[in-house]
Amino acid sequence: MTGDHTRRAVLAGTLAAGVGGLTLTGARELLDQFAPLSGRAWDAADRSISERVASPYGEARVRYDEDGVPSIVADAEPAAYFAVGYVQGFDRLAQLDLQRRVMRGQVSELAGEGALADDEFHVAMDFAGAAEATWELVAETPAGPLVEAYVDGVNASIDGEGLPLEFELLGYEPEPWTPVDSMLMEKQISWDLTGNFGELRRALVADRLGEDVLEELFPERLDHDVPILRESIEAETLEGELDVGSVSDEDAVGSALTDWLSRFESPTGIGSNSWVVSGEHTESGRPIVAFDPHLTLMTPPLWYEQHVETPETSVRGATFPGVPFVIAGANDRGTWSFTNVGADVLDCYTYEIDDDGERYRYDGEWREFDREERTIAVAGGDDRSIEVRKTVHGPVLEREGRTVGVAWTGHTATRTTEAIYEYERSDGLADLLEATRKFDLPTQNLVYADADGRTLYYATGKLPTREIDREVVSGNRIFDGSAGEGEWDGFEPFGESSWEGFVPFAEKPHAIDPDVLATANQRVVDDPGHYVGVAYASPYRGERIYDRLDEHLASGEPTDLEFHRELQNDTYDGRAEQLVPELLAALDERIEDGDEHDGLEDARDVLADWEYEMDADSRGALVFARWMDRFRELVVEPDFENADLDESYYPDDWVVATLPADSLFFEERSRTETMVAAFEDALDEIDAAGWVRYGDWNSTRIIEHPFGAEAPFLNYPELPADGSRATVKNYRVGSAVGASWRMVVEPGGTATAVLPGGNSGDYFSDHYDDQLENWLANDQTPMDRTLDDEGEPDVVFEEGSS
Numbered sequence: 001m002t003g004d005h006t007r008r009a010v011l012a013g014t015l016a017a018g019v020g021g022l023t024l025t026g027a028r029e030l031l032d033q034f035a036p037l038s039g040r041a042w043d044a045a046d047r048s049i050s051e052r053v054a055s056p057y058g059e060a061r062v063r064y065d066e067d068g069v070p071s072i073v074a075d076a077e078p079a080a081y082f083a084v085g086y087v088q089g090f091d092r093l094a095q096l097d098l099q100r101r102v103m104r105g106q107v108s109e110l111a112g113e114g115a116l117a118d119d120e121f122h123v124a125m126d127f128a129g130a131a132e133a134t135w136e137l138v139a140e141t142p143a144g145p146l147v148e149a150y151v152d153g154v155n156a157s158i159d160g161e162g163l164p165l166e167f168e169l170l171g172y173e174p175e176p177w178t179p180v181d182s183m184l185m186e187k188q189i190s191w192d193l194t195g196n197f198g199e200l201r202r203a204l205v206a207d208r209l210g211e212d213v214l215e216e217l218f219p220e221r222l223d224h225d226v227p228i229l230r231e232s233i234e235a236e237t238l239e240g241e242l243d244v245g246s247v248s249d250e251d252a253v254g255s256a257l258t259d260w261l262s263r264f265e266s267p268t269g270i271g272s273n274s275w276v277v278s279g280e281h282t283e284s285g286r287p288i289v290a291f292d293p294h295l296t297l298m299t300p301p302l303w304y305e306q307h308v309e310t311p312e313t314s315v316r317g318a319t320f321p322g323v324p325f326v327i328a329g330a331n332d333r334g335t336w337s338f339t340n341v342g343a344d345v346l347d348c349y350t351y352e353i354d355d356d357g358e359r360y361r362y363d364g365e366w367r368e369f370d371r372e373e374r375t376i377a378v379a380g381g382d383d384r385s386i387e388v389r390k391t392v393h394g395p396v397l398e399r400e401g402r403t404v405g406v407a408w409t410g411h412t413a414t415r416t417t418e419a420i421y422e423y424e425r426s427d428g429l430a431d432l433l434e435a436t437r438k439f440d441l442p443t444q445n446l447v448y449a450d451a452d453g454r455t456l457y458y459a460t461g462k463l464p465t466r467e468i469d470r471e472v473v474s475g476n477r478i479f480d481g482s483a484g485e486g487e488w489d490g491f492e493p494f495g496e497s498s499w500e501g502f503v504p505f506a507e508k509p510h511a512i513d514p515d516v517l518a519t520a521n522q523r524v525v526d527d528p529g530h531y532v533g534v535a536y537a538s539p540y541r542g543e544r545i546y547d548r549l550d551e552h553l554a555s556g557e558p559t560d561l562e563f564h565r566e567l568q569n570d571t572y573d574g575r576a577e578q579l580v581p582e583l584l585a586a587l588d589e590r591i592e593d594g595d596e597h598d599g600l601e602d603a604r605d606v607l608a609d610w611e612y613e614m615d616a617d618s619r620g621a622l623v624f625a626r627w628m629d630r631f632r633e634l635v636v637e638p639d640f641e642n643a644d645l646d647e648s649y650y651p652d653d654w655v656v657a658t659l660p661a662d663s664l665f666f667e668e669r670s671r672t673e674t675m676v677a678a679f680e681d682a683l684d685e686i687d688a689a690g691w692v693r694y695g696d697w698n699s700t701r702i703i704e705h706p707f708g709a710e711a712p713f714l715n716y717p718e719l720p721a722d723g724s725r726a727t728v729k730n731y732r733v734g735s736a737v738g739a740s741w742r743m744v745v746e747p748g749g750t751a752t753a754v755l756p757g758g759n760s761g762d763y764f765s766d767h768y769d770d771q772l773e774n775w776l777a778n779d780q781t782p783m784d785r786t787l788d789d790e791g792e793p794d795v796v797f798e799e800g801s802s
Helices: 003-017 028-033 039-046 076-105 114-123 125-138 142-162 165-170 178-194 199-207 211-217 255-262 416-425 429-436 540-552 561-568 574-592 600-609 619-642 653-657 671-691 772-777
Strands: 052-053 060-064 069-076 269-278 288-296 304-309 314-319 326-331 334-340 348-351 359-362 365-368 371-374 382-388 394-398 402-408 446-451 455-459 466-468 471-473 477-481 510-512 516-520 735-741 744-745 751-755 795-799
Touching: 003 516, 028 471, 039 165, 039 561, 052 076, 060 076, 069 076, 069 429, 076 125, 076 142, 076 165, 076 178, 076 795, 114 371, 114 382, 125 416, 142 178, 142 471, 178 416, 199 211, 199 255, 199 348, 199 477, 255 394, 255 402, 255 744, 269 334, 269 540, 288 334, 288 653, 326 744, 326 795, 334 402, 334 429, 348 540, 365 795, 416 429, 429 446, 429 455, 429 574, 446 516, 455 516, 466 477, 516 540, 540 561, 540 744, 561 744, 574 619, 574 653, 600 619, 600 671, 619 653, 619 671
Parallel strands: 052 795, 069 304, 348 477
Antiparallel strands: 060 069, 060 795, 269 288, 269 516, 288 735, 288 744, 304 314, 314 326, 326 334, 334 446, 348 402, 359 365, 371 382, 382 394, 394 402, 446 455, 455 510, 466 471, 744 751
C-alpha cells in the first residue's frame, strides 16, 4: 500500500507549529508531550508492510483487497494467527497501545496530571488483574496457543516494521504486546457494554428529588409492547414477584464518588440492531441476518475486518484490534452477531469500616482489606502512588471519604475468548450452542443463522442471582456488604469462578428456530423468569424494525439482501410520530393567539410537511432534533439544576415523550407551554448557528482521532449524516455513538459489510478513510475475501525465526 501525498501536504501544514493533545477525559496536557517534528516523523509517511516475513509458526500468505482488508491463508492455525497478529500490529498499532494504556491506567505516563483521575479509576478497578486471571484460564484451552502465536505476530511487526505516525509525534516506542493485553481487550469491550453504576445514580436522584420523581423518570419497566421475544418462552420461572426493594439514601456513597464513577460507565443509550428472518421469507431460501452494533465512533474505527482461511475453517468478519478471532461475522456454515442486553452484572456494596480505615466488617468479624501499592507514572510531574484495596466482593473505590465495593462479572476469569474461537470453527447450531455456554461476558443478545436453515436467539453471559434473607431480589439497589446482602454464590473475583449462584444456561431467555426476530436493546421478554436488569433502551428502534419486517412479510413477498440493507438505512423517527402532532396543535394555538415568534409559522409549516425521516438534507429533521433536545432540557433542567444534577442524569426520550400533562414537571409551566417555549428556543439556536438542514448539525465532526483535538488532520473529513439516536440508521452526534460496523449475511451464501472510515489506522494509507462515504450511504461491499491463484500475495510468511 502506498502513502497519500495529499495527506503528507496536510501534515506538513498542520505540524509547522507543532501538534499535541489527547481527547481522552483530562488528557489535554499531552499537547506538551509531543516530540518536535523530526525526520522520524516523516519516516512514518513511507511505511509499507514487508513483502516477506520470517515466521516461527510456518508459512502463510496475505493479500489486501481493494478495501484494505487482509485475507490470510495458511495450512496451520498457528501460522495463520501469527500472520493475523502481524497485520493487525502493522495496521492498528497505535490503537492497540492506547487501548491497553487506558485499561492499565497508564495514560498519565504520556498525558501528565490531566489524566490522573482516569488512570486512578482503571488502576483501582484492576482490569489488568482480571485479564491476568482470564489468561491463566484461556492459556490451557485450544485457543491459548493461537493467542500466543497472535502475540508473537504483533511483536514481530513492532520489531520489523516502522512505527506509525502517532509514536513518532509522541516520541516513544511501544512495549511488547502480551497475551494478557489481548485478554484486556476483552475486558475493555465488556466494560464498555456492561459497566453501569445505575444504582448509585438512582440513590442520588431519590435523595435529592424524592422517590416519586425517581419512579416517574426512571421506571423499572418502560410501558411498551415490543420486547425482543414477543411470545413467551419455555423456561422455569420464579414464584411470585421479585423484591425490588428501595434504593439506599445518597449519604451511603456521596455525589463526588457517584459523579466520578459515572464518567467511566457505558455511554448513555449505547446499543445495536440485529435481526434474522428464516429462509421461508427470503428469495434464496436461506436465512438472512442483519447486524449493526452502535458503539463509539472513532478514528480509526473500533472494529478491524479480516478473513482467515485454514484447513479447519474459513472465517470472515470484524474483530477488535488486539483480539485474534472474528467476533462478529461468518464462516462457511453460519453467521453470528451480538447486541447489548442491558443486563445488570455489576453490584455495589457499602461496608462498616473501622475508624482507621484499615478493616471492614463482614460476616460478623473485622477483616483486613486486601491491599497493594501501585505507582502511576506521570509525564512532567511526580509519580503518583495509589493503594488498590479489595474486599471479598471485588475492588473498593473511594472519593472524598466515601467508599463502595464493586462486584462485576468481568473481574473473574472468563471464557469468552475460547467461545469466540469455537464460533469460528462451528459447523451448525449444536456447535454454536455448546460454544455459547462458555460465553461468560459480556451479556449479549446472540442472533445466529446457518446454512441448514436453523436460526437462534440466546441471551449470553452470566446473570447473577441475588438474595437477602434467602429471598431473591433485583440488583437495582445498593447492598449492605457487611451483612452479605446480594452476594453471588460461586463468584471468585480475580480467580476462577464456579458460577453456582447464576441463572442456569437453559433458563436464560432464548428462542430456537425463530421465524422472525429483532433486537434493538429493548426489554428482552415480558416475563424473563429471572431478574435480568433495567438498563434497556427505548423501544423506538425495535418497534420500527418489527413494523417493517411484519409489513413486508405480510405482503407475501420474499426479502433479499438489498431489502435488509435498506432497512438498516431507515431514518424514520418514532419520537416524531409520538410528539409532532401534539407540538403542531400547540403551535397552532400560539399562532391563533397572535403571539408569534419570528419564523415560528414558517417553521411550523416545515414540520407539518415533514414525514418524520431524519435525513441529512431535511430542514424538518433539523427543527425537530433541536426542539427535542431543548424540550427535554426545559422539562427537567430546573429541578435537576437545583439538585446539582447535570444532564448525565436526565431521563431518556421515551420517558420525556410520555410524561402526562399532570406530571409534577409541568406544575410551573404546562406541557403545551413547555413545547412552544422549546420550539422558540430551537429556532433561535438554528438561526444563530446558521444551520439550514439537518446535516449542518448532524455531521461526522464527532468521529475523532484520540489526538484529533490538537492534531485535526488526523480526523476524518466533516460530512453530513443521516439518522438520530432513535432511528434504525443510528447516529448520535451528541455522544459519538453510531453504527460501528454493518453487515448483512446469508449463511453459506452472500455477505456484505462496511466500516465507518477505513480498515487501516495508518494516516498515510489509502485505506485510512476510504469507506467513510460508503458507510454514510450504507453502500456495503462483499465480505468474500477469498484469495484466488492469480497475482502475488502482498505478504509471504516463510518458515523461520522472526
